[in-house]
Amino acid sequence: MAKGETTQTTVQSNAPSNPDVNPTLSKLLKGVQSEYDANPKGYYFDKSLYGGMGGTTNNALSSILSGANNPAVGQAFGNTFNEVSDIAAGNRFGMNDPGYAALRGNLENDVTTANLGAFNNSGLFGSDSNRKQLTNDLTSALGGLDYANFQSDIARQQQAQASQAGAYQNTLLPGQTALNVGQMQDADRQAALQGESDLYLRQQGAPTDFLAKLSSILAGNAASGGSTSTTTTPIQQPNPLQLLLSGGLGIASLL
Secondary structure (H helix, E strand, O other): OOEEEEEEEEEEOOOOOOHHHHHHHHHHHHHHHHHHHHOOOOOOOOOOOOOOOOOOHHHHHHHHHHHOOOOOHHHHHHHHHHHHHHHHHOOOOOOHHHHHHHHHHHHHHHHHHHHHHHHHOOOOOOOOHHHHHHHHHHHHHHHHHHHHHHHHHHHHHHHHHHHHHHHHHHHHHHHHHHHHHHHHHHHHHHHHHHHHHHHHHHHHHHHHHHHHHHHHHHHHHHHHHHEEEEEEEEEEEOHHHHHHHHHHHHHHHOO
C-alpha cells in the first residue's frame, strides 16, 4: 500500500431468511460424508445379468442335435435325392424301371396264355394262324402299354426335375439344423461373457458414480446456505503539502 493510502473493508452477508436452513444443510453434509465413509465403493448389483439357458431349452437343443446327427436321417434324405435325380435324368424309362418291367412281363404271359388256350381248344394250336394271332395280340397289348408308360415316364421325369432342388435342400437339413443349434449355443456363451463384462464395468464405475451422486446432492443445496463476501477498497488520503498550497491559493484570491 502506498503512502497516504488507507483501505475500507466491506463485509456483505447473504444469509437465508429461515434460521433452520443452515442447520439442515449441516446435517445433510454430515450424512453425505458418513455415507461415503461407510461405503466408498458405492452400491451396485453384484451379480451377472446373464440368466443362462433353462433345462428345458438345453434338453430340447440336445434332442434336436441328436436327431440331426443320426446317420439314418442323412441316409434317407440322400437316397431320396439319388432316386429323384435318377428319374430326372431319364434313367428309369421303360424297361429300366423294375416295376414296369414286371408289369409288362405279366401282361405278356397273360396274353400268351389266353391266346394259346383258345387255339388249343379249337385244335389249331401251333399252326401259322396261331402264331400270327399271338403276335398280333402281343403287339396290340404291349404296344398300348408301352405308349401309356412312355407318357407316364415323361410326366414323372418332369415332376422329378421340378422337385430335384427341394430334394437337394432336404439333404442339407441335418447340417443346417446342427448349425442352428450351434449358433444358439454360441449366442448363449456370448451372453455369458457380456454378463461378466457388464458386472465388471458396474464394479469399476460404482465408486465414481456414487461420489458423483453425493456431489450432486451437495451442489444442489449449497446455494441455500447463503454466502459472505469481503471487499477491500483503497482510499487515497490528501497530501499535507497539497492542503497547504491549496489553502494559500485560496487566501491569495481573497486579497
